[in-house]
Amino acid sequence: MAQKIAVGYKQLMAEAEAEVESVEVPDAMKMLGRPDVTIVDIRDVREVEREGRIPGSFHAPRGMLEFWADPESPYFRPVFGEDRTFVVHCAGGWRSLLATQVLQRMGLKPVINLKGGFSAWKEAGGPVEFIEKKEEKS
Numbered sequence: 001m002a003q004k005i006a007v008g009y010k011q012l013m014a015e016a017e018a019e020v021e022s023v024e025v026p027d028a029m030k031m032l033g034r035p036d037v038t039i040v041d042i043r044d045v046r047e048v049e050r051e052g053r054i055p056g057s058f059h060a061p062r063g064m065l066e067f068w069a070d071p072e073s074p075y076f077r078p079v080f081g082e083d084r085t086f087v088v089h090c091a092g093g094w095r096s097l098l099a100t101q102v103l104q105r106m107g108l109k110p111v112i113n114l115k116g117g118f119s120a121w122k123e124a125g126g127p128v129e130f131i132e133k134k135e136e137k138s
Contacts, residue, residue, distance in 0.1 A: 013094060016101040022113040025124040028087055032056070032127070038079060040088045042099050043118065047091060052128040054089070054121060062095055069103055080108065089114035089121070 023031070031037045032054065039057040041048060048059055058079055060068050067075040080086075086108060090096040093116045100113040114121070122128060 009094075013097055016097045016113075020097065020100045020104055020113050021110070022093075022097070022100075022115040023087060024115050025120045025126060028114050028121070029124070029126055031085070031087060036083075037085045037087060038082070039114075040086050041118070042088060042090050042096055049131065049133045051091075051118065051122075052130045054118070055127050055129045057089075062090070062099060065099055066102060066106065069106055069108055086111040087114050088112070089117045091117050092119050093117040 028039075032039070033056065039054050041053050041057045041059045042062040042065055043051075043059075044061060045059070053059065058077075060077065064075060067073045068077040069080040070076060071081055086103065088096045088100045088103065088111060090099070093114065096117055097113045100111050103111045116123075
């Protein structure tokens with residue numbers, strides 16, 4: 001018998017949109033470099049290496065986000081314990097919308113989704129920096 005899901009991604013995203021704050025790229029650009037703001041890039045490391053990143057952003061892969069944000073986790077990253085505004089983005093805004101919802105539900109605040117993600121950032125002429133590709137260990 002074929003699987004039938006009860007809640008699809010469209011419903012999940014609609015629920016997240018109703019619960020979280022999103023910021024448009026021009027307003028996010030004004031936040032860039034502020035000491036009270038951390039831009040969190042949740043894309044896969046290969047996306048970051050290939051496409052670049054928002055200067056000064058903190059890379060937290062989506063698969064580890066909840067573990068890095070929880071102070072009780074052995075994987076906790078101190079940046080998530082700082083008193084800051086967190087602006088979360090992915091490539092197009094879908095993953096970050098859901099991730100923002102999860103972080104908000106975990107109690108992180110304020111946490112904001114970057115509408116349109118990194119693609120919208122680049123399209124609007126936002127600054128991009130490239131990082132060195134990490135060597136894979138064999």
